[in-house]
Amino acid sequence: xxxxxxxxxxxxxxxxxxxxxxxxxxxxxxxxxxxxxxxxxxxxxxxxxxxxxxxxxxxxxxxxxxxxxxxxxxxxxxxxxxxxxxxxxxxxxxxxxxxxxxxxxxxxxxxxxxxxxxxxxxxxxxxxxxxxxxxxxxxxxxxxxxxxxxxxxxxxxxxxxxxxxxxxxxxxxxxxxxxxxxxxxxxxxxxxxxxxxxxxxxxxxxxxxxxxxxxxxxxxxxxxxxxxxxxxxxxxxxxxxxxxxxxxxxxxxxxxxxxxxxxxxxxxxxxxxxxxxxxxxxxxxxxxxxxxxxxxxxxxxxxxxxxxxxxxxxxxxxxxxxxxxxxxxxxxxxxxxxxxxxxxxxxxxxxxxxxxx
Numbered sequence: 304x305x306x307x308x309x310x311x312x313x314x315x316x317x318x319x320x321x322x323x324x325x326x327x328x329x330x331x332x333x334x335x336x337x338x339x340x341x342x343x344x345x346x347x348x349x350x351x352x353x354x355x356x357x358x359x360x361x362x363x364x365x366x367x368x369x370x371x372x373x374x375x376x377x378x379x380x381x382x383x384x385x386x387x388x389x390x391x392x393x394x395x396x397x398x399x400x401x402x403x404x405x406x407x408x409x410x411x412x413x414x415x416x417x418x419x420x421x422x423x424x425x426x427x428x429x430x431x432x433x434x435x436x437x438x439x440x441x442x443x444x445x446x447x448x449x450x451x452x453x454x455x456x457x458x459x460x461x462x463x464x465x466x467x468x469x470x471x472x473x474x475x476x477x478x479x480x481x482x483x484x485x486x487x488x489x490x491x492x493x494x495x496x497x498x499x500x501x502x503x504x505x506x507x508x509x510x511x512x513x514x515x516x517x518x519x520x521x522x523x524x525x526x527x528x529x530x531x532x533x534x535x536x537x538x539x540x541x542x543x544x545x546x547x548x549x550x551x552x553x554x555x556x557x558x559x560x561x562x563x564x565x566x567x568x569x570x571x572x573x574x575x576x577x578x579x580x581x582x583x584x585x586x587x588x589x590x591x592x593x594x595x596x597x598x599x600x601x602x603x604x605x606x607x608x609x610x611x612x613x614x615x616x617x618x619x620x621x622x623x624x625x626x627x628x629x630x631x632x633x634x635x636x637x638x639x640x641x642x643x644x645x646x647x648x649x650x651x652x653x654x655x656x657x658x659x660x
Contacts, residue, residue: 341372341399348399349489349496352410354392361390361410370397370406377403386411393417394487417487422501423579424483424614425537427571430579431481431612435488435497445494449477453495458502460510460526478576479530479609480505512618527608533621534609538567538578540634545641546620551627552643561630563599571610572597578611633657 348368352361358381359374366374381387386407393414397406420438422431428447436443451474455461461474477498482505488497513526524532532553536546556563566586567578572595574581591598597606613621629643631650635657642657644650654660 339372340402341369347396349492350395350397351487352390352392352395356390356392358387358390365397365406368397370399370401371403373403377407380404381407394489396489414487417489419485419487421485422481422483422612424617425534425578425611426481426483427576427578427611428476428478428481429576433577433580438488439490440488440492441494441497446477446498449494449498451475451477454498454502457499458506460506460513461502463527474527474608476608477502479527479534479612481612482509483612483614484508508615509618512615512622528605529621530613530618531605531609533613533617534611535563535565535567536620537611537613537617538570539565540641541639542641543616543620544625546617547623547625548627548629548643549632549641550620550624552629552632554624555626555630557604560603562601562603563605565599568597568599568606568610569593571606 348370350364350368350370352364356364359378362371362374362377362381365371365377371377378387380403381390384404384407390407390410391413394417395410395414396416397409401409418438418440420434420440422434426434432441432444432446435441435446451461454477458480461477461480463473481498481501484501484504486500486504488500513529532550535553536549539549540546553563553565555561569586569590570578570581570584572593573590574584578584591600593601596602597610599606627643628645631644631647631653632641633650633653634641642653644653
């Protein structure tokens with residue numbers, strides 16, 4: 304190899320040894336340099352390592368974020384140090400001022416500053432703000448202060464109520480788009496970082512269904528309108544097939560110009576956008592006169608926006624309604640099953656039977 308070439312060039316054994324030594328020292332120095340920190344400062348960047356990430360994937364993420372000097376040096380060090388298969392998924396704050404060995408050690412040890420948070424299906428933006436602020440992830444009331452226009456370039460589905468090409472009204476809130484799921488968040492995160500993680504999840508899990516799973520019944524409805532329907536279904540019934548039946552009823556009511564008359568919209572209006580921590584979630588007769596566009600007893604058509612953040616089952620149900628002869632329904636408080644009826648008289652009988660009204 305390299306030594307044979309030097310011999311052919313007429314170099315003595317001593318000189319060959321010296322050249323090889325210089326070469327090895329230079330290569331080692333270069334490798335050590337590649338393992339050194341990118342900067343002298345202590346600038347920290349959030350890094351998420353998803354479960355199932357390969358060692359090369361992790362190296363690529365760190366190199367892209369300029370936390371390490373060299374992806375290849377990271378991989379070589381990981382292999383020879385025996386750490387390649389010991390790195391743990393999670394959220395990290397990593398500094399470009401740390402050397403590669405320090406970063407490998409930190410990821411091998413595992414995340415220590417992030418927490419797991421469950422965002423339940425149907426939680427509203429204000430509910431989520433309370434959940435996250437109670438866990439000290441964000442400051443209280445900071446999530447609702449975010450402006451939709453800050454996110455439109457990255458998330459085109461926020462551009463307008465009718466889609467980017469239909470000239471619809473601008474969406475005014477992130478309500479409906481903060482996808483419910485289990486997340487890991489940093490303590491004292493910025494509300495924008497939190498919102499982006501949830502919007503990324505919506506884009507990944509909900510958008511494909513809104514785009515590719517349409518029935519003829521829903522063809523005339525925009526994605527935003529379907530999302531509103533899904534948010535109503537999330538509150539109206541827990542069972543997927545019941546939700547599909549209710550969706551058929553709601554689309555029929557919209558078609559004939561009948562009020563939707565969904566109690567959950569009253570709760571959303573009178574509780575100021577809260578459900579989980581609402582002090583008086585029961586709907587009283589006097590509540591039906593609440594002056595709000597979310598009052599679907601007082602105003603016909605869809606409310607101005609979603610009344611919470613629906614999960615995938617509710618979105619699927621909104622996209623796959625079951626057509627029927629029914630026009631009324633109520634929930635049996637004992638079994639949680641939905642009782643459907645075709646006429647107002649039948650509905651009133653069911654109200655007396657199941658609700659005692």
